[in-house]
Amino acid sequence: MKKIVTETTFLRYDSLDELPEASKNLMKHAIQARKTAYAPYSRFRVGAAVILDDGTIVIGTNQENAAYPSGLCAERVALYAAASAYPGKIISAIAISAASDKGDTHEPIPPCGSCRQSIIEYEQRDGRPISILFMGEDGAVILSQSTKNLLPLSFDKNFL
Template sequence: MKKISITTDFDVFESIQELPEIIQNLMQEAIAIRKKAYAPYSNFKVGTALLLDNGKIILGSNQENAAYPSGLCAERVAIYQAGTLYPEAKIIKIAISAASGNSTTSAPIPPCGSCRQSIAEYEIKQNTPIEIYFMGEIGSIYKSDSLKNLLPLLFDKNFL
């Protein structure tokens, strides 16, 4: 038997003010769109802002549905919109903010598994890492230099 070890590194910013200005603005966009999320069932709102290499910012918020699997996460709303509107553009940065209506969310909330897979698809397609910044409602922000930090054993088209 052989053992492998996988480690990841994240940069941690204690507040939005510590972020580079461009990321502060992107995170503020994510926070603003988070407040417009449609989450009447979970009361858990997520907002995402993507920065594309053409300078465009694409926003997304989670959209729930009484038939739970029919809803869509904020990250995928934004990613698919970017892919539709600007299919040749690369996603270079993603800012994510999540908040619960039941309690204050102070821990950084990473993308769910389905969103990680969707981000992976675009990172592989564009052959460029995507910086991912994520936070709760308040508190510190984690930065990942690539989706590979969050999903190190990627499933991609090479397996099909």
């Protein structure tokens, strides 16, 4: 038997104001997007914003549907919209903000497993890490320099 050890490092900013200007701007786009999420069932609203290597920002919101699980997370909406509208462009970062109509969300809320897998697919495609910023409706922001921090033993095309 052999032990496998992984190590991850995240940066925690106590507030949006502590972020570098470019990251703060991207997160503000995610926050604005969150406000237009279609979440009539869960009342859990998520906004995401991706920035491409040329500076283009593409937003996404979670989209729910009464026929679960037909909805889609904000992160994947933003990723797929960016990949569709700007084929071949490299995704540099994604910012995510989540809030609940049922109560306060002050702790950073990371992407779900399906979104992590989708983000890492673009990292692998482009051969570059994608920075991930995530927060609740306010408060602290977590920065991961790569999806590999969130999904260290990832599934990829090499297994197919």
